[in-house]
Amino acid sequence: NAGVMQNPRHLVRRRGQEARLRCSPMKGHSHVYWYRQLPEEGLKFMVYLQKENIIDESGMPKERFSAEFPKEGPSILRIQQVVRGDSAAYFCASSVSGNTEAFFGQGTRLTVV
Amino acid sequence: AQTVTQSQPEMSVQEAETVTLSCTYDTSESDYYLFWYKQPPSRQMILVIRQEAYKQQNATENRFSVNFQKAAKSFSLKISDSQLGDAAMYFCAYRRIRGGADGLTFGKGTHLIIQP
Numbered sequence: 001n002a003g004v005m006q007n008p009r010h011l012v013r014r015r016g017q018e019a020r021l022r023c024s025p026m027k028g029h030s031h032v033y034w035y036r037q038l039p040e041e042g043l044k045f046m047v048y049l050q051k052e053n054i055i056d057e058s059g060m061p062k063e064r065f066s067a068e069f070p071k072e073g074p075s076i077l078r079i080q081q082v083v084r085g086d087s088a089a090y091f092c093a094s095s096v097s098g099n100t101e102a103f104f105g106q107g108t109r110l111t112v113v
Numbered sequence: 114a115q116t117v118t119q120s121q122p123e124m125s126v127q128e129a130e131t132v133t134l135s136c137t138y139d140t141s142e143s144d145y146y147l148f149w150y151k152q153p154p155s156r157q158m159i160l161v162i163r164q165e166a167y168k169q170q171n172a173t174e175n176r177f178s179v180n181f182q183k184a185a186k187s188f189s190l191k192i193s194d195s196q197l198g199d200a201a202m203y204f205c206a207y208r209r210i211r212g213g214a215d216g217l218t219f220g221k222g223t224h225l226i227i228q229p
Contacts, residue, residue: 045216104158
């Protein structure tokens, strides 16, 4: 049973471009969480999704950031018009249900140049 | 809002010795989960140990144990017989229990160095 798969592992974007980060949850998991880790910081919750629904996006910046988890395919975190401050590691976690253990992927390191 | 505080940016311990990492949190909830995660240089977040707030007994996992003091809102991690492979960032995390689900709230982490 493969773990949570995130790709790409590393992503470089120029300021103003779009970044798309993908997360394939573990088999049988229908709950996905996205977190952002700035240098020298802990992870910060961004958004919690179930299939086709955003459950909690209280940690998501109001502009430029969006997330989806379609019925088929991976969850996508999309950052439009990236700025240098978006440079961070972005982690995805998945779980069977809302109250069970969440397993983390290895993260995508986004660098904005 | 919940907050998690780790007051030790870095800790160092001799191999085979015991080390304790501190964590305090703030919440108005009465029931919740607490976790310790390990993040080695590979960046993978690995769950070390988990504690349910309604359980009075401290959780243990092999060489890892916690000292959970609910009234003091303290949740420290003790690593016994430290090994070189324990070197990593350690994050304390909180999650409340409610009808739906919440994301985890993390502390800023403690960098654990193991001296051979």
